[in-house]
Amino acid sequence: MAPKSIPDIVIGRLPLYLRALNFLTAEGREITSSQELGDRLGISSAQIRKDLSHFGEFGKQGTGYDINYLRQQLRDILRVEHLWDVVLIGAGDLGHALARYAGFTGRGFNIAAVFDNDPEKIGQTLGNQEIQDVAKLGETVRSQGIKIAIIAVPVNSAQDVARALVDAGIKAILNYAPITLTVPSGIKVQHIDPVVHLQRMTYYLSQ
């Protein structure tokens, strides 16, 4: 297992490497190089070699990386070798998209429960789950020992939902509401806000 001192920015790139390796496997490939991975990802080959060297010796000079072996190692490092159950809060448009998203399967995640506070939605089926009353959130998270949550609720409810999730034992939150959540230290949060990504690009556009 990897030492604890790996910089977070390196950890952040490992899922990209894993995704690229999955594509190469799907293309029937068995060997790759840091150069090829770099070209695909827009990351320098030196950076890739340096990142991977944190975790041991994966490639051999001149022969490249064994894709299958490296995939296996990355899945192990990222702890997605087994399937993580995830709770999804919010069954609106975005919740629908997430609940039906095919990309979770095979990459380590399973939407195990879906919650909403709208009486008209509760009891309906979404993906392969019945939408549950958000009042039962804590009970379900605790009884199933779920550690990961996705927040897809309106911005005004997001912080309250986050608090309830943390109280119930959630350790990692992927937040789609356009607000930076406040959580206790030790709880991991990642934010997805399309406007932040768009604004990051408009800086470079001439008008």
Place this chain on the structure above:
Amino acid sequence: MAPKSIPDIVIGRLPLYLRALNFLTAEGREITSSQELGDRLGISSAQIRKDLSHFGEFGKQGTGYDINYLRQQLRDILRVEHLWDVVLIGAGDLGHALARYAGFTGRGFNIAAVFDNDPEKIGQTLGNQEIQDVAKLGETVRSQGIKIAIIAVPVNSAQDVARALVDAGIKAILNYAPITLTVPSGIKVQHIDPVVHLQRMTYYLSQ
């Protein structure tokens, strides 16, 4: 206007500062500090002061930042003072969520056209747009001079769509398909893939 040598990682944090300032304004606040912004964002106050110093002198020692002025400056730096038209490709679950997303308005972006290749969807209304045949993509992008696109199509079509967008003159792409797109240099791409964010957190979770 800002010099061109600002590191991309700094540019990437400016939308977060702008978002936090918008929240403070909504709360009726007029003055803030790098300390308060840092606490809200989980970024050190020293980092925030350093980032903002790239663009001039915004805060005064001891008096903090004028929120309105700083917001205005950030909107100007990020070029979201005017409204950018955006084309959305893909009218599935995710496309629906994006087309109806209220968070674009007031933050610089307007979904100006929606495309799909499904004959059953073409002609239907989504948000306040009629879904158009993707065959007309190039024509619409060119005639309206649109520079920004959001890709919300299945992974197998994403690279082809990206190529068509670049051919039509698109300069910035926000890609939701779980694949790293290959585009000519000079074209900006940002990727949103929930699994990459989830895998980045599972590394830290004990099983």
